[in-house]
Amino acid sequence: MTLLFSLLLAAGIGLVVFCLLRGDLHTIRFYPWLCFWLSLGLGLGITSGGLFVWSILFHPSAGYILAELGLLAALAVALLYRVTTKTLAAPSQTQPGHASGWGSSALLHAFFYGLLISSLVSFTFLSAAKPHGGWDAWAIWNLRARFLFLGGERWLDGFSGALGWSHPDYPLLLPGLVARAWIYAGQNTVIAPTLIGMLFTFATLGLLVSSLGVLRGKSQGLIAGIVLMGTPFFLEHGASQQADIPLGFYILATLVLVCLAEHLPAGKNSWMALAGVTAGFTAWTKNEGLLFLTSVIAARLAVTVGRKEHRGGPSQWLFFTLGLLPIVAIFSYFKLRLAPFNDPLLTQGWQPAIGKLGDLSRYLQVWKALLWELGSFGNWIIPLPLVLACYALVMGKPSQIKGRQEVGAAVGALFLVLVGYFLVYVLTPDNLDWHLKTSLARLLLQLWPSFIFVFFLLVNPVEPAIADRAS
Amino acid sequence: MAVVLVVFSALLSNFKLVFETATAFDAERLGKDRITLHASRLERVKKALPRHGTVGYISDLKADDIRFDPGFGEYYLTQYALAPLVVAYSSDQPLVVGNFRGAASVASATLRNMVVTKDFGNGILLFHREGK
Numbered sequence: 160m161t162l163l164f165s166l167l168l169a170a171g172i173g174l175v176v177f178c179l180l181r182g183d184l185h186t187i188r189f190y191p192w193l194c195f196w197l198s199l200g201l202g203l204g205i206t207s208g209g210l211f212v213w214s215i216l217f218h219p220s221a222g223y224i225l226a227e228l229g230l231l232a233a234l235a236v237a238l239l240y241r242v243t244t245k246t247l248a249a250p251s252q253t254q255p256g257h258a259s260g261w262g263s264s265a266l267l268h269a270f271f272y273g274l275l276i277s278s279l280v281s282f283t284f285l286s287a288a289k290p291h292g293g294w295d296a297w298a299i300w301n302l303r304a305r306f307l308f309l310g311g312e313r314w315l316d317g318f319s320g321a322l323g324w325s326h327p328d329y330p331l332l333l334p335g336l337v338a339r340a341w342i343y344a345g346q347n348t349v350i351a352p353t354l355i356g357m358l359f360t361f362a363t364l365g366l367l368v369s370s371l372g373v374l375r376g377k378s379q380g381l382i383a384g385i386v387l388m389g390t391p392f393f394l395e396h397g398a399s400q401q402a403d404i405p406l407g408f409y410i411l412a413t414l415v416l417v418c419l420a421e422h423l424p425a426g427k428n429s430w431m432a433l434a435g436v437t438a439g440f441t442a443w444t445k446n447e448g449l450l451f452l453t454s455v456i457a458a459r460l461a462v463t464v465g466r467k468e469h470r471g472g473p474s475q476w477l478f479f480t481l482g483l484l485p486i487v488a489i490f491s492y493f494k495l496r497l498a499p500f501n502d503p504l505l506t507q508g509w510q511p512a513i514g515k516l517g518d519l520s521r522y523l524q525v526w527k528a529l530l531w532e533l534g535s536f537g538n539w540i541i542p543l544p545l546v547l548a549c550y551a552l553v554m555g556k557p558s559q560i561k562g563r564q565e566v567g568a569a570v571g572a573l574f575l576v577l578v579g580y581f582l583v584y585v586l587t588p589d590n591l592d593w594h595l596k597t598s599l600a601r602l603l604l605q606l607w608p609s610f611i612f613v614f615f616l617l618v619n620p621v622e623p624a625i626a627d628r629a630s
Numbered sequence: 631m632a633v634v635l636v637v638f639s640a641l642l643s644n645f646k647l648v649f650e651t652a653t654a655f656d657a658e659r660l661g662k663d664r665i666t667l668h669a670s671r672l673e674r675v676k677k678a679l680p681r682h683g684t685v686g687y688i689s690d691l692k693a694d695d696i697r698f699d700p701g702f703g704e705y706y707l708t709q710y711a712l713a714p715l716v717v718a719y720s721s722d723q724p725l726v727v728g729n730f731r732g733a734a735s736v737a738s739a740t741l742r743n744m745v746v747t748k749d750f751g752n753g754i755l756l757f758h759r760e761g762k
Binding site for chain 1: 631632633635636637639640641642643644645646647648651652654655659660661663665666682683684706707709710713714716717718719
């Protein structure tokens with residue numbers, strides 16, 4: 160019960176922060192599920208960062224629970240004051256999406272919920288078989304959580320040089336969340352990381368479905384959700400309690416928020432502030448998040464700078480930065496004071512790196528592995544990327560893409576991250592074959608929910624496509 | 631038709647997963663996973679160790695199914711089980727946890743100036759270095 164309470168409290172804090180930044184309660188009324196999943200992600204990130212700050216100031220302890228309750232109360236008062244004293248623009252009153260034909264929509268719903276039940280059953284079986292999660296979960300993430308929860312005043316022992324193999328430089332969003340849940344539960348039960356893994360897995364699904372529901376129509380969202388649940392590796396990895404699924408959630412959340420800023424212009428700056436927060440959480444989840452953070456900034460700059468039709472650009476960047484700054488402050492303290500980057504990729508020196516950059520065989524090897532993994536990383540029976548390519552050919556793309564710039568920024572960000580991953584493999588000081596085999600599928604999985612999101616933004620929704628053919 | 635293809639492909643993969651996980655599930659194996667079992671082996675020695683600080687680790691074991699380095703498998707499991715104690719893969723500590731399968735290995739460890747403080751059974755021993 161205390162575990163559930165801790166997660167509800169996190170969601171509550173996220174919801175209040177979401178409403179505070181939006182400055183209204185209308186958004187929740189119009190888009191309840193979208194707001195719920197975004198708030199949940201916000202709350203989980205904020206409370207993880209909160210525990211870290213508390214631990215630095217004092218040390219991880221049950222006193223943090225009181226601090227969180229106090230924070231929620233203070234935020235709720237601030238929200239009450241804001242919504243009663245200031246009337247901000249309400250979101251677009253137009254109902255999102257396209258009207259669905261009842262028959263197809265009912266069938267899609269039936270398939271979606273059938274798959275949801277099946278996915279939950281699979282997740283439960285997987286978690287029961289490996290209650291401590293996969294290798295990286297217990298050797299890295301949950302190990303760090305144990306130091307946070309059990310270490311007391313000596314929690315920094317978890318960053319000891321003797322534990323270099325456990326990557327002490329990895330950021331603490333996930334260990335912080337697990338340790339926080341244990342603090343509430345009063346014991347280090349395996350249910351906590353399992354529940355957190357489940358939350359991120361199904362929150363990613365919920366966010367994907369609800370955001371596409373708002374941006375492109377309910378059916379489009381449901382089909383996207385079906386594609387995600389039809390990716391066994393997504394569910395398997397979610398149950399393995401590692402940080403790739405949480406990272407994938409925050410990458411998706413950032414791209415969704417950037418697109419919402421264009422689609423729902425009322426309170427545009429607040430969407431960008433929220434995007435800044437979630438982009439910051441990508442870096443607080445995994446080091447790869449830094450690559451995404453720089454990629455999303457670069458891609459959005461590329462599609463917006465110098466365009467006359469893009470109004471309010473500087474203020475949006477200001478709000479994005481304001482959202483990002485607190486997380487960057489936490490991340491920077493962690494990296495500068497506690498756990499500097501020690502990745503062999505960065506410490507190998509210039510000479511070996513330049514040598515690898517000039518070796519064409521490495522590019523070829525990475526390219527071949529990438530092509531192979533693209534068709535197989537999901538553990539599908541029929542490779543879904545291939546199925547989606549056929550789907551795109553049949554459905555075509557809309558004559559005019561709504562929110563073209565933001566969709567362009569999302570595509571650009573994902574492309575830049577992929578290029579970054581490619582170069583990381585070319586430069587890796589580890590055995591390249593081993594490195595590709597042990598990590599490429601996970602890296603692609605981080606981007607998979609966002610790829611599905613962008614894909615369904617770009618292809619014709621079901622109903623208009625049918626209507627087009629009929630006319 | 632395109633939607634049917636997508637839904638069918640997704641259903642196929644999803645149902646394969648639920649079938650595989652359901653058939654592989656064995657209720658009798660609950661709580662008997664490798665990590666839980668290893669933690670149980672170390673339960674008694676954990677009580678004899680300080681709560682914080684660093685202890686050494688020696689072993690003759692190589693674990694199966696280890697991704698990174700076969701020789702270090704059970705060392706990682708030991709660190710996970712004994713946290714928040716730091717476990718250094720070295721005998722150069724005042725207290726050293728031994729993880730052995732055979733008596734011969736124990737004997738070779740004692741030759742390296744290690745004195746058995748206590749044998750906890752199941753191949754788990756606690757050593758201290760002579761003179762420390």
